[in-house]
Amino acid sequence: MATASDTIAAVATAIAPGQGSVAIVRISGPQAEAIGARLFRAPGQQVWDSHRVLYGHVVDPATGEPVDEALLLLMRAPRSFTRETVVEFHGHGGLVAVQRVLELVLAAGARRALPGEFSQRAFLHGRLDLTRAEAISELVTARSRRAAQLAMAGLDGGLQRRIGALRERLLDQLAELEARVDFEEDLPPLDSAALVAALTAVRRELEQLVAEARQGALLREGLRVAIVGRPNVGKSSLLNRLSRRERAIVTDLPGTTRDLLESELVLDGVPLTLLDTAGIRPTDDAVERLGIARSREALATADAVVLVFDLAAGWTPADAELRALVPEGVPLLLVGNKADLVEAPAVALADVAISALTGSGSDALVQALLQRCGAADVQGVQVALNARQRDLAARASEALAGSLEAAAQQLPWDFWTIDLRAAVRCLGEITGEEVSEAVLDRVFARFCIGK
Ligand code: GDP
Numbered sequence: 001m002a003t004a005s006d007t008i009a010a011v012a013t014a015i016a017p018g019q020g021s022v023a024i025v026r027i028s029g030p031q032a033e034a035i036g037a038r039l040f041r042a043p044g045q046q047v048w049d050s051h052r053v054l055y056g057h058v059v060d061p062a063t064g065e066p067v068d069e070a071l072l073l074l075m076r077a078p079r080s081f082t083r084e085t086v087v088e089f090h091g092h093g094g095l096v097a098v099q100r101v102l103e104l105v106l107a108a109g110a111r112r113a114l115p116g117e118f119s120q121r122a123f124l125h126g127r128l129d130l131t132r133a134e135a136i137s138e139l140v141t142a143r144s145r146r147a148a149q150l151a152m153a154g155l156d157g158g159l160q161r162r163i164g165a166l167r168e169r170l171l172d173q174l175a176e177l178e179a180r181v182d183f184e185e186d187l188p189p190l191d192s193a194a195l196v197a198a199l200t201a202v203r204r205e206l207e208q209l210v211a212e213a214r215q216g217a218l219l220r221e222g223l224r225v226a227i228v229g230r231p232n233v234g235k236s237s238l239l240n241r242l243s244r245r246e247r248a249i250v251t252d253l254p255g256t257t258r259d260l261l262e263s264e265l266v267l268d269g270v271p272l273t274l275l276d277t278a279g280i281r282p283t284d285d286a287v288e289r290l291g292i293a294r295s296r297e298a299l300a301t302a303d304a305v306v307l308v309f310d311l312a313a314g315w316t317p318a319d320a321e322l323r324a325l326v327p328e329g330v331p332l333l334l335v336g337n338k339a340d341l342v343e344a345p346a347v348a349l350a351d352v353a354i355s356a357l358t359g360s361g362s363d364a365l366v367q368a369l370l371q372r373c374g375a376a377d378v379q380g381v382q383v384a385l386n387a388r389q390r391d392l393a394a395r396a397s398e399a400l401a402g403s404l405e406a407a408a409q410q411l412p413w414d415f416w417t418i419d420l421r422a423a424v425r426c427l428g429e430i431t432g433e434e435v436s437e438a439v440l441d442r443v444f445a446r447f448c449i450g451k
């Protein structure tokens with residue numbers, strides 16, 4: 001990524017034809033104010049000053065043609081998100097006008113911003129640490145309220161404080177050790193029991209963070225659940241029933257019909273993608289075979305499988321064949337449907353008995369499904385590491401294990417410090433205190449454009 005000496009620009013709002021009542025073009029860098037002044041005409045006696053809003057028009061400087069009616073917001077360095085001078089044009093939404101405004105800004109000397117480049121500059125200028133920057137991106141992409149809450153906790157610095165505190169504790173111990181390596185004769189003997197206890201305690205906390213990261217990943221990324229079953233057992237009915245259950249937060253994707261094939265919903269805080277794998281059975285029909293291939297693929301990529309069978313028909317050999325198709329190790333829930341049709345459902349085989357028709361048993365189904373996926377107690381998670389942070393925490397924990405091993409074997413202190421220093425470095429990479437440019441580029445490249 002280029003140095004932060006040039007001026008960058010991007011559309012900061014979602015772009016869609018005919019949508020969005022406001023569109024923002026954001027400019028950051030040393031040329032931002034000059035570009036803003038060049039393209040904006042504010043009528044009357046409006047005062048051009050930092051942190052004021054001006055009303056006027058964005059015009060093409062070559063022709064004088066007004067391109068959009070807009071507000072201009074100037075934030076001079078360092079009182080802005082990037083700590084550079086920032087100019088924003090707040091124009092009418094939609095597609096065409098905002099794109100033209102951006103083109104004029106680029107023609108006036110700005111460069112198109114890379115994904116996450118505004119946030120990267122904010123980080124490079126010390127406006128936020130790396131965990132907060134990543135939390136911004138996670139807030140934008142959150143698919144459930146709980147995921148958004150977790151991101152907000154990260155944005156408030158909860159993660160940075162926790163990791164920072166662990167790193168401080170390790171640095172204290174490292175200082176003790178390094179002093180002994182250099183000036184052993186001048187110092188009181190090392191309290192190695194205390195040091196081992198300190199490293200062990202930090203390691204335990206890291207291990208807990210790693211464990212909680214899995215819960216966080218569930219909240220952030222959600223689960224893909226394949227619904228399989230013989231024709232007419234009630235898969236589509238179940239899918240529709242579950243989608244209705246939390247209507248308020250179901251995203252109605254354009255193009256989906258009443259009989260959903262794939263449905264995105266949030267059940268008890270966990271975002272789920274449910275896949276209706278219509279009809280896996282032996283067939284000569286080419287079209288149907290294609291559908292079956294797709295279903296098998298869904299099975300292979302699913303985080304969990306719900307196998308629906310018909311309680312009225314009982315467990316049949318065809319159901320058993322389907323069950324055999326579920327890959328080893330994938331959480332599987334056996335759901336007996338049409339409980340309303342049978343007197344006393346023969347549920348011995350089923351994990352839950354439901355009626356997709358009446359809705360009975362659907363709460364129990366959701367609970368059992370989340371339980372089986374280890375997602376039943378995601379509600380208690382307070383901070384959650386993302387995948388990058390989790391790997392680093394795991395590496396730090398491993399390095400500490402190495403240090404503790406050196407201590408147990410009473411190796412010379414140099415051996416303790418090597419691993420201890422590695423652990424400190426890993427934690428510094430989480431918060432961004434010790435991080436290479438290549439890693440930064442990779443982190444920010446995952447952001448959306450204009451962030
Ligand atoms: P799919 O082929 O597995 O997707 O099954 P459908 O959801 O299309 O359902 C097949 C038929 O079973 C439809 O007529 C449904 O109305 C009916 N059905 C689905 N669930 C239930 C249920 O719980 N009870 C009863 N009585 N009928 C159901």
Ligand code: ZN
Pocket residue numbers: 235236237276278
């Ligand atoms: Zn169906």
